[in-house]
Amino acid sequence: MPTLRIALAQVNSTVGDIAGNAAAVRRWSRAASDAGAHLVAFPEMMLTGYPIEDLVFRNSFVAASQRALRALAADLAADGLGELAVVVGYVDADGPAAISSDASPGSGRRDASALLHRGEVVATYFKHHLPNYGVFDEDRYFEPGDALTVVRFGGVDVALTVCEDIWQAGGPFTAARRAGVGLVVTINASPYELNKDDVRLPLVQRRAAEAGATVAYVNMIGGQDELVFDGDSMVVGPDGSLLARAGQFTEELLVHDLDLPGADAAPNAEGSTDAAKPQVETEISDDMAINRVSLTGDLHALSDHRSGGVADRIADEAEVWTALVMGLRDYVNKNGFRSVVLGLSGGIDSAVVAAIAVDALGPERVTGVSLSSGYSSEHSKDDAADLAKRTGLSYRVEPIQPMVDAFLANMSLSGLAVENLQARVRGVILMALSNQDGHLVLTTGNKSELAVGYSTLYGDSVGGYNPLKDVPKTMVWQLARWRNTQGDPPIPENSISKPPSAELRPDQKDSDSLPDYEVLDPIIKGYVDHDLGRAELIAAGNDPALVDRVLRMVDLAEYKRRQSAPGTKISGKAFGRDRRLPITNRFREGV
C-alpha cells in the first residue's frame, strides 16, 4: 500500500493576475516540496482567478492562460520541483483560439484541471458538471467535459475533478469508482455562504462513498468582487472518515499522508519508460469515458508521518465577520486603493463598517468623517468621536450645514427633498475627499435598508464598496455585540443600544417608517432569499398587513438598487446587460 503525502494549497488568487498567480503556485509548490509532499493541489482556476465571467470570451485571455500553464510546468522543473506532481486549475480551449466574436459563447472553452510533472503538462481534465444557478453562469462560459482523467502516479490511480463535479451525483465520481481509483483530487472555487461548511463535509463524504476512494478537496480563499472563498479544504476517506481539515479563511498548506490502495498493473506503463511525455489511453463507455495516463518513477520514501489535523470550526459570527473583513481587504488591495473613507454618524451601521475596515486594513488606512447637520444629536457626534478613539482611525469633522444652506437658499425645496439633500451633500463631501486623497469611499447601508429602499439614492448610498450590502440589520447588531467580546471593544455601547435614526429631520426614528427589524428581517429573508410569495409568508406566521406593507416596499425599492442608470441596448454588447466582467481584474492586454 503506497503512502502518498499530499499537500492542499488553500491559497488566494486574483482574477486576471496570471503572472502573480503563477508565482504563487511556484512559491507554495516549494513549500509543499519542503514539507516532503509528493503531490500538491491548487484551487479551481488558480492561474486565472475565479470567476472570470466574460473575460473568457477574449481569446487573448484564454491563450494567456494556456501559455502560462505550459510555462509554469517548465518553471517548476527549473525550480527543481519537477518530481512534485502539481495539480492546478486554469482555463483551456479546444484547438486553436477561434475569432471570439464569431464563436458561440462557451463553445470549446473549458474549466480545466492539469497535472504538471517533470516540466510537462502530463494530464488535463475538463469540468463535467457546470453550475448555472445562484452566482454561477457556467453554461454561458464553458463546454462540459465528458471524460474522467486518471493519472497513475507512484503506483496510485488519481482522478482529477473540479468543484461542481462534487455537488452533483453521477458523472465523474461514478466513473472514478468504475476506474478503481485510490484518490480523487477535487479542486474548487466554492464561495462562502453562512453555514456552507456544514453542507460541505457530508457532501464530500457522499462522493467519497460513491467513488469508493479517498477524496482530497482543496478550496480557494480570498475575496473577488462580491464573493469570498472560505477555504475549508479537507481529506475524507472512502468510509466517510474525516482525515484532515484546514481552517476557514486561512491561507495555508494542509499536508497529510495517505496510505492508498496500489493500482493494478499499469495499462500503459511499458510504453512510457523513456523520458517522452506519457501517452493517454482512452477507455470508451456509455457513461463518461476514462482517459488514463501513467507516470514513471517511484514515490520518494518518507522519514516521518504527517497528519494534517482537523481544524476547529469557528462560530457563526466569527465566520461572517471574517468573511466581511477578508472581502473588504481583498477588494481594496486587489484594486490598488491605499485607503478608505467613510461617514461616521454615531449609528450602528457606520460603527460596524469602521470596525470591519480597521480589522481589514489597520487604523492608519481608514478615515472616518463626522458629517453632522443641525439635526445631528450631541450623542451622535460623541459616539462617532468615541468610535474613532477606540479604533484609532483618522478622524475629521466636516459640518454639512453651510452647503445645505446654499442649496436651500437657491432652490425651493421641502419635505423629502430636504431630507435627501442632506444625505447627498454628505455624499458629495465624501467623494470630494476621495478625489482629493485617493480614498475608496465605503458605504454603510445594510441589507434590510437596501431591501426596503430606506436610503437616499446618491446620498448615503454613495460609495465604491459596501461591507454590509448582504447583512440584515438584526445581524449587524449581533455582529457588533460579538466583535465587542473579542479583545478591546471597538464599538461604543451607545451605538449598539440606541434606537436607529437617519437624523434627517427632528426626532426622526427608523421606526417612524419601518416595522421593527426583528419582524422585518424574517419577511425580507423569506421574500428575497427564498422567493416565498405572500401566501407562503403569511402561512409561515407573519402578520398579513405587515407582509403586504413590506412586499410593497421591497418591490418599489428594486429600482433604487440599480444606481447605474439603465438604457436601451442597441448594439452587439451593452455594458452590464450582456457584457459581464469582473470588477477586480488585473488582466492587461500586454501593455
Added chain:
Amino acid sequence: MPTLRIALAQVNSTVGDIAGNAAAVRRWSRAASDAGAHLVAFPEMMLTGYPIEDLVFRNSFVAASQRALRALAADLAADGLGELAVVVGYVDADGPAAISSDASPGSGRRDASALLHRGEVVATYFKHHLPNYGVFDEDRYFEPGDALTVVRFGGVDVALTVCEDIWQAGGPFTAARRAGVGLVVTINASPYELNKDDVRLPLVQRRAAEAGATVAYVNMIGGQDELVFDGDSMVVGPDGSLLARAGQFTEELLVHDLDLPGADAAPNAEGSTDAAKPQVETEISDDMAINRVSLTGDLHALSDHRSGGVADRIADEAEVWTALVMGLRDYVNKNGFRSVVLGLSGGIDSAVVAAIAVDALGPERVTGVSLSSGYSSEHSKDDAADLAKRTGLSYRVEPIQPMVDAFLANMSLSGLAVENLQARVRGVILMALSNQDGHLVLTTGNKSELAVGYSTLYGDSVGGYNPLKDVPKTMVWQLARWRNTQGDPPIPENSISKPPSAELRPDQKDSDSLPDYEVLDPIIKGYVDHDLGRAELIAAGNDPALVDRVLRMVDLAEYKRRQSAPGTKISGKAFGRDRRLPITNRFREGV
C-alpha cells in the same frame, strides 16, 4: 386546400402585469375576429412579459401565469371568441408548484406556448432550444421541452414553436417536417439590435425550408428595462417566399390568408367529436416526440382575400432613433413616472437626449435645466435655450456657482476634485428637482464616455435612465443630423458642429483627454462589442499606441460603471449577484 386566415398580433406586453396583458390579448383577439381571422398568435410570454428573470423562481408568479391562461381561455369564449384559435405565450411548470426555495433553479419551469379554443387550453408546447448567451440566461430559468406539439385545426396541421427554436437548426423544425405540418407558428420575444431585421428574414427562410412548411413568425414590440422589441413579424412560405411582413416598432395586427396543404386523415378525429377537451396522442421517436391534438369543426368561409403586405424597412438611423424613443417611453410609462428632467449643457449629448424625450413623451412632460457655472460659455447657455425653444420643453435655469462656492469655502479642494464637484452639484440639483416634482432624472453619457470613464461618478452619471447608454459618440452625431432632417430640426446646429467639451475648467475640450471619437469608437467597438484583444485590434489597422491607451482607459473604467456599490455576499441571495429581477415589474403579491 384549406384557406386559413391568420393574424399576427405584434403587440406590447409589460413584465408582471398579467391582468393587463390578458386584457390586451382579449382586445386584440376581438380585432382579429373582426378581421375574419381563424387563428391569432401573440408573442412569447405575452401573459407575463419578457424577460421575467428571477421572478420565475417565485411559485406565486408561476401559479398566477397558469391561472391567468385558464381564465383567458374561458374569458375569450365568454367574449364570443371561442371559435378563434388563440396562440399565446406564458410561463408553465410541471406538476403542482414546488416550494421554490427547495427546487433547483429552472427545474420544471417552462417557457410555453398554448393554443386556446372554445374556452379550453387545448394544446401546449414547451420551448426546446433555450438561449443562454448575450442577454439571455434561459438555462438558469427553464427546462427545455422535448416534444413538438401539432394541432389539427380546420384541416391543417399547425406546429407550435417558441423564439430560439428558430435560431438553431434541428429540433422542432425537423420534427415539423417529419410531422408533415402545413404551418409552423413561432412566437417570439426577440430583442432589437442594429440591423437584426437583416438577419431575421434569411433565418425564417432557412427554417421554413427545413420544415417544408409555411412559417408564421410573430414578435413583441415595446421596451422592457434595457431591451426593446422591434416587431418585424412575418409570414414566409416553404419555398422561402416572403408573403407578408409587419412594420418595425409598430403595434399592429398582420392579417394574411394562407392556402395551406390539407392534413392527412385525422389520427384521432373520431375520438374527439363530442364537446370534451381533445385528447393528445404522442408519437415517440429517437428525435423529438410529436404530440398531436385534433380540433373539430370547419373553418368559416372567407368572403374576400386578405394579404398582409410587406412593410418597408426603415433606415438605420430611424431604426436606432425609434428604438431609443420607444425604450424611454415604455420605461417612463411602465414605471409610472409622469415626467422627466435633464440637465441641458448646450452640448450634443443632452440635446439629443432632450429630442428623444420630447419625441417619446411630448414637450409638456420634459423639463430641461441649464446648470451653468463660471466655466460655462455663453454659446453653451444660448444653445441650451435655443434647444428648449425648438422643442417646446419646460426650461429653467439653476446656476450652480453659489453651491459650488459653499463647498470650496469649507473644504480644501483642487484639480480633479474641483472639476468633479461641479458635476456633483449638478447631480444634487437634478435629484432635488426629482424629489420635489416627481420627475425621473435622465442622464446623458454616451457609450464612448462610459467605456473610457470620461464622466463623474455621482455627477453627470446621476439619473434613473440613460437613453444614450449604448450609443457611441459618433452615432450620437449621426442621429442628431438625421433627426434634424425629419420635420422641424429640434437640435441647434451649433450643438452638432462645435467641438465637445465638459466645461469643468477654462477652455477644456474632450480632445485634451481623449482621442478623436472617429478613432476611439472603432477600438471600443472591437474591444467591448467583439472581445478583440490588443493584437487583433492592431491587426485591424488601429494605431498600437492608441490601442494601448484606450484599452487601459476601458479596463480602469469598469469599476466606475458599477455605481451600485458591491459588497461581500454572505447569504442565500445577495441583491444583484444572485437575485436578478426586472426593474419594470408590475407583479404584486395580491396587494
